Amino acid sequence: QVQLVESGGGLVQTGGSLRLSCAASGRTFSVRYMGWFRQAQGKEREFVAGISWNGGSTYYTDSLKYRFTISRDNAKNTVYLQMTSLKPEDTAVYYCASRRSLGVSRTRDGYEDWGQGTQVTVSS
Secondary structure, eight states: EEEEEEEEEEETTOOOOOOEEEEEEESSOOOOOOEEEEEOOSOOOOEEEEEESSSOEEEEGGGGGGTTTEEEEEGGGGEEEESSSGGGOOOOEEEEEESSSSOOOOOOGOEEEEEEOOOEEEOO
């Protein structure tokens, strides 16, 4: 099992930026892909961005790709989500997840391990 711990969430004004971190530990040798999801209150969890474990390829939800950037630090086993030009509709709990198969998955079922989530609130 892989343990994932998110951090970096908080309250920010419209137009602001935040960087989320996801630190992985445990059986990280089994990980092939990492993803960020978010879930707003009363809505389904949705895919935000993903990155291969070696950092060689990234994938974004089209509506977010010009504002959000996913990256990773191999030495720290940490994946980041840089969010800019934040809007109130970005308010959600953000989760990172790990996947043992190669390639991106945009569905929850495609990931085996999840973090506890970090709250991002964007005020208008």
